[in-house]
Amino acid sequence: MAFIEVRGLHKAFGGKPVLRGVDLDIERGRTTVILGQSGCGKSVLIKHIIGLLRPDRGSIVMDGVDLVKADERRLTEVRKRFGMLFQFAALFDSLTVAENVGFALREHTTLSDGEIHRIVITKLAQVGLRGVEDRYPAELSGGMRKRVGLARALAMDPDVVIFDEPTSGLDPVTSANIDQLILSVQKELGLTAIVISHDVASSYSIGDSIALLHEGRIVEVETPDGIRSSSNPIVRQFVERRVEGPIQIV
Amino acid sequence: MAVEKSWMEVLAPEKWAEFFGRRLTTLGDFTLMMARVVRLTFRRPFRTQLLFQQMEFIGVKSWFIILLTGTFTGMVFALQTYRGFAKFGSQALVGAISVMAITRELGPVLTSLMVTARAGSAMAAELGTMRVTEQVDALHTMAVDPVHYLLVPRIVAATLMLPFLTILFDFVGTLGCYFVAVPLLGVDPGDFTGRILELIKIGDVLQGLFKSTVFGFLLASIGCYRGFTADGGAKGVGEATVQGVVFACITILVGDYFLTALLFAA
Numbered sequence: 028m029a030f031i032e033v034r035g036l037h038k039a040f041g042g043k044p045v046l047r048g049v050d051l052d053i054e055r056g057r058t059t060v061i062l063g064q065s066g067c068g069k070s071v072l073i074k075h076i077i078g079l080l081r082p083d084r085g086s087i088v089m090d091g092v093d094l095v096k097a098d099e100r101r102l103t104e105v106r107k108r109f110g111m112l113f114q115f116a117a118l119f120d121s122l123t124v125a126e127n128v129g130f131a132l133r134e135h136t137t138l139s140d141g142e143i144h145r146i147v148i149t150k151l152a153q154v155g156l157r158g159v160e161d162r163y164p165a166e167l168s169g170g171m172r173k174r175v176g177l178a179r180a181l182a183m184d185p186d187v188v189i190f191d192e193p194t195s196g197l198d199p200v201t202s203a204n205i206d207q208l209i210l211s212v213q214k215e216l217g218l219t220a221i222v223i224s225h226d227v228a229s230s231y232s233i234g235d236s237i238a239l240l241h242e243g244r245i246v247e248v249e250t251p252d253g254i255r256s257s258s259n260p261i262v263r264q265f266v267e268r269r270v271e272g273p274i275q276i277v
Numbered sequence: 278m279a280v281e282k283s284w285m286e287v288l289a290p291e292k293w294a295e296f297f298g299r300r301l302t303t304l305g306d307f308t309l310m311m312a313r314v315v316r317l318t319f320r321r322p323f324r325t326q327l328l329f330q331q332m333e334f335i336g337v338k339s340w341f342i343i344l345l346t347g348t349f350t351g352m353v354f355a356l357q358t359y360r361g362f363a364k365f366g367s368q369a370l371v372g373a374i375s376v377m378a379i380t381r382e383l384g385p386v387l388t389s390l391m392v393t394a395r396a397g398s399a400m401a402a403e404l405g406t407m408r409v410t411e412q413v414d415a416l417h418t419m420a421v422d423p424v425h426y427l428l429v430p431r432i433v434a435a436t437l438m439l440p441f442l443t444i445l446f447d448f449v450g451t452l453g454c455y456f457v458a459v460p461l462l463g464v465d466p467g468d469f470t471g472r473i474l475e476l477i478k479i480g481d482v483l484q485g486l487f488k489s490t491v492f493g494f495l496l497a498s499i500g501c502y503r504g505f506t507a508d509g510g511a512k513g514v515g516e517a518t519v520q521g522v523v524f525a526c527i528t529i530l531v532g533d534y535f536l537t538a539l540l541f542a543a
């Protein structure tokens with residue numbers, strides 16, 4: 028049994044279906060990349076996994092617990108095992124970098140300010156940042172913001188970290204840098220990582236397995252090599268960046 | 278050629294049903310959220326630091342515009358009532374009538390409208406921005422209830438601060454009225470204060486403070502709710518801010534009538 032099992036997940040917004048029966052297994056300690064066209068529902072899918080959205084139908088079972096049926100109190104406990112790096116980092120812009128990274132610690136632990144500060148410094152170092160504790164998010168570059176977002180996601184030592192398009196909006200060098208960071212952090216901490224992406228090259232370098240989301244369903248799950256050699260026309264079109272094919276831009 | 282339309286098409290009952298249905302749904306949603314806000318107000322942890330920040334933002338930083346609007350409202354009221362009352366030779370009543378209007382109506386209503394413009398708009402814009410930049414989702418994923426963290430301190434702070442700002446408005450309004458009526462228009466100072474003490478009851482002031490407390494709750498909850506439910510990027514935040522302010526102002530003015538009617542009945 029997989030660590031997280033998504034089965035038959037359906038979600039529509041105002042009558043418009045976004046997810047139409049997603050089945051997906053997330054293995055413990057591995058990196059699963061969810062690949063798909065912009066607007067196909069990748070963020071919606073992971074917001075279900077972390078319990079921000081409730082599905083119309085379907086189940087998400089993590090460690091034997093059905094997250095869809097769980098009450099809010101149970102979900103709160105489950106959420107503490109997750110860390111999430113948002114697409115645009117979603118740092119609290121009224122708080123400093125240190126306050127952002129230490130936020131969950133301040134909320135959920137009885138650690139002293141000094142201890143929290145020490146952890147904050149460690150987490151920031153882990154993502155390669157030094158001396159930015161007192162800055163505000165608006166004063167940081169895009170790449171630095173993602174790093175702070177990652178440090179914040181790691182603050183509570185989560186089991187699962189979700190990365191929503193960690194490299195979108197960054198230049199190629201910074202992107203490669205962030206990919207490298209995700210890889211090393213995942214290995215070092217033995218995390219279960221779920222990475223949302225529309226970037227094929229980056230998926231190859233960080234994914235243990237790659238799932239392709241298309242028209243509300245997972246149409247293929249493979250290792251990077253398996254994806255490279257796949258004969259599925261949807262996969263081929265996505266990987267080869269062709270305009271013609273089963274994927275239509277609406 | 279004109280296309281014949283049946284009465285049903287012209288009246289389009291299903292469109293009206295949808296229009297009112299949506300508004301009713303929103304009202305229901307709003308009511309449920311405010312019930313949660315009230316419940317969460319007494320739930321630990323008490324976020325006193327956030328509460329004080331909001332009290333400072335709403336209360337302390339609004340005192341100057343309240344001072345300004347209060348003073349001039351009192352001044353213009355003195356001018357207007359003097360004109361009318363002079364016709365009956367009852368200039369001495371200028372103070373009492375103005376103070377009655379200020380404490381019962383103008384103080385609570387204008388204070389609330391000014392705070393809506395200043396703080397209600399800021400709440401809608403700030404929460405709207407947090408919503409569309411996923412900061413609200415981030416709170417959620419860190420197992421912190423965004424309603425408890427964001428809405429409760431703002432709404433409690435506004436509810437607590439509005440009466441104090443109204444007292445300030447009442448006070449400077451009365452002073453403004455005095456300075457126009459007595460030195461400028463020549464009303465006898467003894468008459469001015471005598472009639473006020475004779476005609477104004479503490480109940481007039483308390484009634485106004487009660488209303489402003491209710492308005493404080495309403496303006497903050499409407500501003501927060503509209504910002505909290507914003508979507509659609511920067512444009513959505515703009516819309517949320519405008520609608521939050523407009524809804525709050527209308528609610529204050531309409532609510533004022535019903536509250537007053539209720540207080541008179543009691």
Ligand SMILES: Nc1ncnc2c1ncn2[C@@H]1O[C@H](COP(=O)(O)OP(=O)(O)O)[C@@H](O)[C@H]1O
Pocket residue numbers: 040045063064065066067068069070071072
């Ligand atoms: N809260 C919501 N309400 C309505 N529609 C939504 C909501 N969230 C996402 N959508 C819609 O769902 C679709 C998928 O969005 P999303 O998951 O953000 O795409 P992406 O794959 O780029 O992350 C989009 O068409 C979007 O407009």
Ligand SMILES: [Mg+2]
Pocket residue numbers: 069070071114191192
């Ligand atoms: Mg997305």
